[in-house]
Amino acid sequence: MGHPKDRSGLTRRQLLNRGAGAALAVGGAGLLAGCENTTEPIGASAAGPAGEAGKLVVPKPVGPGGLPLPRPDNAVTWAITPENQPISDGRPLEKGPLNVYNYADYLDPATLKKFQKETGASVRIATYNSADEAIAKLAAGAVAFDVIVGLTGSNIVNLIAQKLLQPLNHSYLPNLPKNVWPQLQDPFYDRGSRYTVPYVVWMDGIGWRNDKLEQDIAAMDVPWDIFWHSQPYRGLVGVLDDKRDALSMPMQRDAMRTGIRPDLNTEDAALVSHAGEELSQLNGICNVKVTITDYQTLPEGKTVLHHAWSGDLLSGAFYYMPKGVKPDVLSFWGPDSNGVVQNDFLCVGKAAKNPVLAHHFLNFMLDDRNAYDNFVNFVGYTPPQNAIDAEALIGQGLIPRSLARAVVRPDQFAANQELLQLSVEGERHWDDAWSKFKAG
Amino acid sequence: MGSRWTWRFLALPGVAWLGVFFLVAFYAVLCVAFGNQDTLSQPVPFWNPLDWNVGYVLDVLSNFRHGGQFLTVSIRTLEFVAIAMALSLAIGYPVAYFAARHSGRWKGLVLVLLIVPFWINYLMRMLAWINLLSANGWGTRILHDLGIEQLFIWTGLLSTRGGWLDGQPSAVIIAFVYGYVPFLILPLFAALDRIDQRHIEAARDLGASPFSAFLRVTLPLSVPGILAGCVLVALPMFGDYYTPDLVSASTKTTLIGNQIDQFTRQGSEKVTGAVLTMLLALVLLLLMFYYLRTTRRAAQEAGA
Numbered sequence: 224m225g226h227p228k229d230r231s232g233l234t235r236r237q238l239l240n241r242g243a244g245a246a247l248a249v250g251g252a253g254l255l256a257g258c259e260n261t262t263e264p265i266g267a268s269a270a271g272p273a274g275e276a277g278k279l280v281v282p283k284p285v286g287p288g289g290l291p292l293p294r295p296d297n298a299v300t301w302a303i304t305p306e307n308q309p310i311s312d313g314r315p316l317e318k319g320p321l322n323v324y325n326y327a328d329y330l331d332p333a334t335l336k337k338f339q340k341e342t343g344a345s346v347r348i349a350t351y352n353s354a355d356e357a358i359a360k361l362a363a364g365a366v367a368f369d370v371i372v373g374l375t376g377s378n379i380v381n382l383i384a385q386k387l388l389q390p391l392n393h394s395y396l397p398n399l400p401k402n403v404w405p406q407l408q409d410p411f412y413d414r415g416s417r418y419t420v421p422y423v424v425w426m427d428g429i430g431w432r433n434d435k436l437e438q439d440i441a442a443m444d445v446p447w448d449i450f451w452h453s454q455p456y457r458g459l460v461g462v463l464d465d466k467r468d469a470l471s472m473p474m475q476r477d478a479m480r481t482g483i484r485p486d487l488n489t490e491d492a493a494l495v496s497h498a499g500e501e502l503s504q505l506n507g508i509c510n511v512k513v514t515i516t517d518y519q520t521l522p523e524g525k526t527v528l529h530h531a532w533s534g535d536l537l538s539g540a541f542y543y544m545p546k547g548v549k550p551d552v553l554s555f556w557g558p559d560s561n562g563v564v565q566n567d568f569l570c571v572g573k574a575a576k577n578p579v580l581a582h583h584f585l586n587f588m589l590d591d592r593n594a595y596d597n598f599v600n601f602v603g604y605t606p607p608q609n610a611i612d613a614e615a616l617i618g619q620g621l622i623p624r625s626l627a628r629a630v631v632r633p634d635q636f637a638a639n640q641e642l643l644q645l646s647v648e649g650e651r652h653w654d655d656a657w658s659k660f661k662a663g
Numbered sequence: 664m665g666s667r668w669t670w671r672f673l674a675l676p677g678v679a680w681l682g683v684f685f686l687v688a689f690y691a692v693l694c695v696a697f698g699n700q701d702t703l704s705q706p707v708p709f710w711n712p713l714d715w716n717v718g719y720v721l722d723v724l725s726n727f728r729h730g731g732q733f734l735t736v737s738i739r740t741l742e743f744v745a746i747a748m749a750l751s752l753a754i755g756y757p758v759a760y761f762a763a764r765h766s767g768r769w770k771g772l773v774l775v776l777l778i779v780p781f782w783i784n785y786l787m788r789m790l791a792w793i794n795l796l797s798a799n800g801w802g803t804r805i806l807h808d809l810g811i812e813q814l815f816i817w818t819g820l821l822s823t824r825g826g827w828l829d830g831q832p833s834a835v836i837i838a839f840v841y842g843y844v845p846f847l848i849l850p851l852f853a854a855l856d857r858i859d860q861r862h863i864e865a866a867r868d869l870g871a872s873p874f875s876a877f878l879r880v881t882l883p884l885s886v887p888g889i890l891a892g893c894v895l896v897a898l899p900m901f902g903d904y905y906t907p908d909l910v911s912a913s914t915k916t917t918l919i920g921n922q923i924d925q926f927t928r929q930g931s932e933k934v935t936g937a938v939l940t941m942l943l944a945l946v947l948l949l950l951m952f953y954y955l956r957t958t959r960r961a962a963q964e965a966g967a
Contacts, residue, residue, distance in 0.1 A: 288702060355928070355929075457822070457829065458913075506914050511913065512830055513913075514912045525797060525828070647702055650931040654932045654935075658922060660914065662732030662735045663914035
């Protein structure tokens with residue numbers, strides 16, 4: 224059977240090849256694809272086992288230029304190629320200024336000031352609005368960024384394929400082994416942390432106003448069910464405006480009911496479309512809103528129940544409480560397992576003009592004191608540091624007890640799943656389901 | 664002779680501007696819509712029309728044919744725009760009529776007042792509504808006190824008291840009318856202001872009642888203004904996606920612009936986004952042709 228897009232005399236495969244050809248011309252991924260990227264377990268090689276053996280394995284989806292898509296059961300070590308080597312040991316700091324590429328309001332200005340004091344180099348921040356935009360601009364190469372903040376496991380393959388990152392020299396990063404969760408020192412998406420170090424982590428969960436909702440959501444058998452019982456809060460309920468996060472939510476609900484671990488990176492069209500249909504039920508139940516402004520609407524009471532990123536609730540509690548409303552009216556619950564966690568990177572740009580200073584900045588942000596300050600004074604997203612402890616933060620009165628679960632724990636991070644880059648085909652299934660859901 | 668060349672020369676920057684930023688840009692959209700995407704999910708435009716791949720276009724068309732989500736949002740967009748346009752006209756015509764014919768020496772002031780909304784950014788005006796229409800907002804209270812809220816609840820246009828921002832189609836339409844009505848009033852004012860007073864006097868002298876004179880003389884003569892105003896408000900409404908996002912964010916108010924936004928900015932299906940952009944542009948082009956034909960005919964009739 225032909226695919227509807229197989230038209231105009233060219234087959235879809237030919238078209239994709241043409242597309243890939245164009246990508247190679249742009250990103251030069253071909254060189255990398257042919258290089259020594261090593262992947263570990265069974266059936267993990269990009270092309271899969273050859274010949275007869277190939278028939279015995281379901282092929283894994285592949286990324287750009289045939290690069291492997293990292294998964295927890297398919298860890299990837301990205302090659303260090305001859306023309307893109309890490310800097311040598313013991314080099315002196317450059318004068319700067321350090322060019323940082325980041326989401327808006329995603330680094331504490333006071334922490335940055337401290338860095339400037341320490342190094343004498345000023346920091347210049349340029350911001351982007353979406354990972355797509357960031358990668359497109361990095362690929363265009365208009366500005367040589369030293370440090371790139373905020374991209375995730377769902378972007379790593381694109382970053383490697385387009386050769387946008389510089390490999391790291393760990394002799395400049397003593398804080399990585401010293402302070403960071405062991406599970407993120409050698410992550411499956413970048414074995415050996417060759418190109419990335421973790422900045423902050425977060426999880427998907429439920430944010431709600433405990434003064435407006437009677438239910439104790441955290442105590443429910445399947446807390447996600449609250450969305451399907453939200454008739455009384457019609458018009459005041461929201462899900463995250465992000466196709467991967469939102470469609471994963473009904474998948475997690477099903478998993479909690481059946482006890483079967485879901486694959487939140489599935490490329491099975493039927494599973495994804497089923498999730499979309501379940502999500503669509505919320506249109507009738509509560510006229511669900513699709514937004515990412517929960518950090519503001521929950522504190523203001525314009526929504527009372529929202530599918531939320533953990534950090535949103537903390538930044539909401541830090542900054543968006545209206546006069547006379549105490550932050551302890553906000554509650555957050557996130558699953559202990561089978562849910563969504565995500566991890567933002569700190570990377571050094573391939574064309575960095577100040578690579579030593581950039582490494583220094585990475586190490587500075589991995590310092591336990593700086594990571595802590597950046598977290599509690601500004602960002603609200605948990606740094607994956609051994610020293611961070613929700614109980615201690617509550618004890619110090621920094622966060623209300625009702626938001627203890629918005630601080631991601633290492634065991635939670637390990638038992639939940641990261642949303643990772645999909646193949647082009649897989650991505651299409653998610654886009655289709657999302658477009659159907661959003662059409663109402 | 665010399666003056667003709669001067670004018671051609673002066674028109675050059677504008678023509679070049681349109682050429683580069685409209686024709687070339689639109690051709691690029693076509694090449695993406697009839698192109699493909701690479702393994703980075705980035706669009707690969709096919710610049711040579713002979714290479715064009717119709718797969719994505721046929722895919723979107725088949726979605727329409729089978730009553731898929733694109734049909735749903737397109738019909739919804741048409742409904743919203745039609746209602747908002749009719750309301751804008753109902754509100755805008757009397758205002759323009761008054762300003763043109765009855766404001767007398769206050770005409771200048773009235774004109775300034777009509778332009779004032781343009782001083783404030785559209786987005787700002789929409790954000791203001793969010794506070795006005797929130798559950799405890801001033802707007803909500805006034806609408807309640809005036810009984811308008813009750814009227815909306817009776818007619819099923821509002822589901823709960825104070826729930827204007829709960830994801831209501833009516834809120835999006837009201838925001839559209841509020842945001843775009845000045846664009847309708849101004850061309851209408853110009854058209855009504857241009858009508859030769861003597862035509863109406865003649866009608867009255869020949870025994871027409873004021874209403875009949877309006878219906879048979881003023882209204883037909885203002886048709887080009889009505890059409891120009893409607894085109895000016897309809898075109899941006901068709902592509903609008905931030906108004907429904909701001910005042911509703913419900914899936915019930917997703918318009919075609921939201922779907923294009925989703926595919927091009929948030930999704931990995933930029934080619935599908937380009938196809939939708941192209942189809943929307945084609946529909947708008949048809950409307951434009953209708954407008955041009957009607958105004959030309961009206962001009963000919965006026966000339967005759």
